[in-house]
Amino acid sequence: MDDEEDADRPGILVLPGTYTARIKLGDKVVSQPIVVKPDPRLTVDPVQYQQTYDLSMKTGALLELVTKSYKQMGETKKALKTVLDFSKELDKTKVDTLKKSGKALEAKLTALANQLAPERGRQGIYDRTAAVSAQLGGLLGTLQSSYDAPTQAATVQYDHLHKSVIAMLNEYNQLYQTDVLAFQKQVQEAGFSLFSPVQTLAVPGI
Template structure:
């Protein structure tokens, strides 16, 4: 996990690593509901493996490094390769979520541009098919209507959140993922690829209008 942190203010700064890979991209305008005892709906990266790491401070042209060890809770005794398998699947889910969210953001940005062009009378009726396709395909993949902690009770859970919930489920156990978790990921990743293909087609259609 190669993560760079930047001080936010002059003077002394305390930067604390959460022992995770960097966050995935989040969907523009998405507000995740509060877990309230359930699984987290976040784009946090998976937890790193136990092992030796190095913190590097690069300031004023000088670098200083300090090694440190991330140790597993001594009460836990996973099989030797279980944590590696857990991380491998976690990274696959993380990559799938990041790619989906980046594509969604491209589609959302284009939809907003088309909306602006329509409002300004620049495109006439020819933008409507592209706008309708973008609206439908974006809505099929992410619930942008969620605006409160109870939003998931009122709106259907969509693919973006299903991927996040699967990542959170794997994160709960320091053990090898189950066959069911692998199967769910295969299913969700296929849905993500299909959804991204539709979004890319919608984006191409919308760009032709502009």
């Protein structure tokens, strides 16, 4: 999961209605109304389409959280690698401690990140579709392919994925509030720090 994949992911279709597009450059703001009309070739039940739109938005919100947490863990792993690369210049006792803690933290981050999305360039046999991001993307694609109300299968899948994401976000927050902070403290006590401030993610009520 990277910026290129984000760019390739289509957005959620908006409901018919009037919207306002705004462009800001410096202190100047230009706005223009945009009217989105329903496809005249189709007969669409607005109530059912609203249900599909609502579930699509909820699914998209979960996917955004997964993407944000995955990228944050990637940045943390890069910082870890830098620390370990430079740790050889420190006192041997501190080096051994940092390496042991760093490797343990890296393993936890990798394990959690791989549940969200397979690591880019990962070798070996594995099921990419098992990752939460792939399942959310698949569900979003299914929802966006129809104007009808979400099927029972889609609703059940969303409920399952919602619970999975909540559990993973709780694990993510716990990991950053304990292991990552503890390692940051070790690094600071060793004389340098390469980490940005920790930001926990709000668990959604969607």
